[in-house]
Amino acid sequence: MADIKGIKTGDPELFQRAKKLSSKYNVLLLEPESSDTHINLDYPSVLCFQGMKLVNSFIKGKFYSRITKFQNESLLKKACAVNTAKPQKILDTTGGLGHDAFILALLGQKVTVVEKNAGLCILLEEALNELPDLPYFNDAVSNITIINSDSRNLLDSVRSFDVIYVDPMFNSNKRLKRTKQMEFLDLYLEDYDDPAIDFFKSDFKRLVIKKELRASASIKDSSAISFKGSSIRYDVYIREKNEF
Ligand SMILES: C[S@@+](CC[C@H](N)C(=O)[O-])C[C@H]1O[C@@H](n2cnc3c(N)ncnc32)[C@H](O)[C@@H]1O
Known part of the structure; x- marks a missing residue:
């Protein structure tokens, strides 16, 4: 899988943050003129890959309107x-x-976000970092933990979670209309990974798999309950009911 080579910034005030993130995510601190795939720390921060740019803002654009609702x-x-x-x-x-993790965090749930791409982890950290200092945003941020890893490394810990959430959607159906962010991610991530089957085999309590509405199920199991919307659905597998 492609990933960033490093992180850089042209803003001296952001240098310490760039240094901290480079050490946390084990990526290089690049010179400002480097053209390798990188995150440029700025307002907003940008993931730069082969001349294309990806911004992950929670305070403007399409996702902001989802946040407001x-x-x-x-x-x-x-x-x-x-x-x-x-x-x-x-x-x-x-x-x-x-x-999805941020919406769940706004809804008060405790979310451990696992992403194997360091560039995307840093973009998420940056999106959270630029949120206005408001109680409901601060609460949501405190509900989120980010881990840069293949989530299969947590297969043995599934019992400590009430819900295992899988959204492998980007590449599932090339004919569907995609956002610019999705197109970027299709090219940037290169290969397609779906850990759903591995988690299905684990000792989970509740497994939720997000799919495009008409995509075939990741797991063929008649016990699935599907919650269907106009373009997506959630296939839910329950092994243990929660007490509520
Ligand atoms: C469709 S996106 C998820 C979108 C996300 N639900 C959101 O709301 O922004 C799929 C992501 O899963 C990541 N991914 C796929 N398999 C993974 C694995 N085994 N461990 C960690 N991350 C994985 C990919 O790198 C990609 O960034």
């Missing part, structure tokens, strides 16, 4: 059995840009 996410809420009184511990095994 986060309470309307009834499908996601049902699929993950969102509970405000007793927050669910959710393992997001395919973190990506962290959009």
Whole structure:
């Protein structure tokens, strides 16, 4: 899988942050003139890959409008059995840009986001970092933990989560309309990975798999309950009911 070579910034005030992120994610601190695939720390930070740019902003654009209506996410809420009184511990095994994870965090759930691409982890950190200092955003940020790893490394820990969430969607159907962010990620990530089957074989309590509405199921199992929207659906597998 492609990934960033390093991180750089042209802003002296962001240098310490760039240094911290380069050491946390084990990527190089690049010179400003480097043209390798990298994150440029800025306002906003940008992932630069083969002349293309990816920004992950939570305060403007399409995802911002989703954030403003986060309470309307009834499908996601049902699929993950969102509970405000007793927050669910959710393992997001395919973190990506962290959009679904952030909605779940805004809904008060505790989300561990696992993403194997260091560039995407840093973009997510940056998206969270640029959020306005408001109580509901601060609460959501405190509900999120980011781990840069193949999520299969957590297969032995599934019992400590109420919900295992898998969204392997980017490459599943090339004919469907995709956003510019999805097109970027298709090219940048190169290969397609779907850890759903590995988690299905694990000792999970509740497994939620996001799919395009008409895509075939990642797992053929008649016990699945599907929550269907206009373009996506969630296939949910339950091994143990929660107490609520
Ligand atoms: C469709 S995106 C997820 C989008 C995400 N749900 C969101 O709302 O932004 C899939 C992501 O999963 C990541 N991924 C795929 N397999 C993975 C694995 N085994 N471990 C960690 N990350 C994985 C890919 O690198 C990609 O960024």
